[in-house]
Amino acid sequence: MNILIVDDDTMQREMLQGFLEKQGFHTFMAANGDEALEIFANTPIQLILLDHRMPDMNGDEVLRHIKKTNPLVAVIMITAYGSVNTAVDVMKLGADDFLEKPVALKPLLTKIQMIQERLTIAEEAAGVTETLDQSKLPIKIIGESPAMQNILSVAGRVAATPWTVLIRGETGTGKELVARLIHLLSPVNDGPFVEINCGAIPENLFESELFGHEKGSFTGASARRRGRFELAADGTLFLDEIGELPLALQPKLLRALQEKRITRIGSETEINIDVRVVAATNRDLKQLVAQGVFREDLYYRLNVFDILVPPLRERKQDLPALIAFFAKRYSPRPVQFDADATATLMKYSFPGNIRELEHIIQRTFTLARGNTVQHRDLPAEIRFHQVTAQGTLSQRLEAVEREMLWSSLENHQWVQTRAAKALGISERVLRYKMRKHKIKQL
Ligand SMILES: Nc1ncnc2c1ncn2[C@@H]1O[C@H](COP(=O)(O)OP(=O)(O)OP(=O)(O)O)[C@@H](O)[C@H]1O
Ligand SMILES: [Mg+2]
Structure with missing residues (x-):
């Protein structure tokens, strides 16, 4: 599970990171709302630990943006001690849970495990809704939203x-x-x-x-x-x-x-x-x-x-069930989209709506290996689009660079000499940029 830690307090961030990495989670860090949203836009994140009180953009605002982009991502709000009212409020806003400062690590871990379990169940349930609908309707129409x-x-x-x-x-x-x-x-x-x-x-x-x-x-x-x-x-x-x-x-x-x-x-x-x-x-x-x-x-x-x-794009809640539906329709064998691939699709805007999704899934099966569809198996324009659709010029350029690095490395089976040559840069520059973008072979 990828966890994004958002806190303006460096010590707090690093403490949480150290703990969570030791538990085997993959973490990302942001010191403010803008950074958080940028990482969120470029990385498949399943859980966010969000500090409620931050200068610039506060936790509520970050939460709103995030839930609007992907209602399925889980958020634990970290609130000041004794501010129960805000806690109730943030839950209303759509946070999945909250913890008071100072964060006690054991309850944090329990909450994360519960969320992990719930995400798994939600993924499974996504496959079931369709049969529920079908029992009521004469044709299959996916639509839980x-x-x-x-x-x-x-x-x-x-x-x-x-x-x-x-x-x-x-x-x-x-x-x-x-x-x-x-x-x-x-x-x-x-x-x-x-x-x-x-x-x-x-x-x-x-x-x-x-x-x-x-x-x-x-x-x-x-x-x-x-x-x-x-x-x-x-x-x-x-x-x-x-x-x-x-x-x-x-x-x-x-x-x-x-x-x-x-x-x-x-x-x-x-x-x-x-x-x-x-x-x-x-x-x-x-x-x-x-x-x-x-x-x-x-x-x-x-x-x-x-x-x-x-x-x-206005009813993304239906996306997981639609993905499962089309996966069943078009795959010759049982196939699942993993959390990263789902998160990437969640962020895409689908100008061609459900028909476009249907075509994307059809095409994905020709690229996918094994029984799990991963982020890298998605058509390049989806991976490309989701990161370039919004943001400032420099953010978009960064996103384009990141995507080009990914594609080139994948196209050349991660042989850096060849990927660098295809990109017209030296291997040294490629390695520097891979570090900068945290690109590693999965
Ligand atoms: N809710 C849904 N559940 C399952 N499949 C769906 C759903 N909505 C659309 N589809 C599928 O998506 C494809 C496009 O749907 P449809 O042809 O009904 O769209 P449309 O609005 O008529 O498009 P157009 O404006 O291009 O004619 C079809 O293959 C359809 O079966
Ligand atoms: Mg039509």
Whole structure:
């Protein structure tokens, strides 16, 4: 376990370090909040011993930053003797435990052991949540975070109604999965689930895709064809990427939704159609309305009920379970992500959300050795990104340097002569920089 000791008092820091290293823990030290956050950003840390009273940034602030980045990291707050009120407060803030100064070493060790045990259980539990969810839901959706729990319960309630649902969210957040869930929980669940991607169909074919056509109704219409509306009858029609729907077609869609009737191209007869409509978009439809590229009346017609699926970076609690889920799906053998690898993923921002995580895990298995995925097995851009995403210029440059050293050493099987050559530096400089960045072969 990697433990970060944060205290402005050098003696205290060194005393704790000496003790913990002797117990076999790997320690890092910071003399203030800034240093602590920097180390935290660059190193996989599982536990932090945090002095509550420090000049500059106090313990509460450091704690807030840390828990925001990774709610799974454990924090023991070290408070002044007798300040029980603050102790209660820091626990409220999310510290896992606290100790009073002067720190008695034996209780400290007991607390650390308890935290270690809890982290192990949490890691194991991460694999179990998915089966719990599955027993309630018709499809596998991982989501222990309050945000996802809320979405799942809202989806269940709205599924029972005939309302049109608009699902919003960034790319890869699971909008389609939520749409399928609504269908499966709805009264029309034994009917079809028909999808149409409004962004992928050429404008001139769109009307025929949606409403179908009669034979000979236009050049190329060699046979009569039913459109997606008809195919979705008595089921659910999923209008994906609805923000991409060409303006010219919007009134036609609106009419079909309002009147529940469609006409195939080239036909005189109207067909009554009963479909449940779910739409999804990663665009800001309101803004598109303001820009005049999306009709307001259609917007209100679709947005009877809206569900916002939050980006993965705002529900990192779900990450361990998602990792376990995809690990099971994509690995030919049982594989676990170790604490370092998990911590690294925890700090990543996932602009491509869950789909990106899925791809990362798929790719990781081609690099991983053995049954445990370690930090070094993660794709380079993840290791690279997490350290360069924030901080000042010099912090980022340091992070880039560190990552380049790591990659080069790994690529050359830790043969320093070759790693140094590839980096265009001397071996002596390489060794100096490795010491500076505390880089050792794992
Ligand atoms: N909560 C979840 N649990 C398990 N798998 C998920 C979850 N959310 C998303 N996924 C998986 O992530 C991938 C992306 O999800 P999905 O296609 O639903 O996203 P989307 O929001 O529709 O993306 P886009 O905007 O790019 O169309 C899919 O493989 C899906 O199965
Ligand atoms: Mg989608």
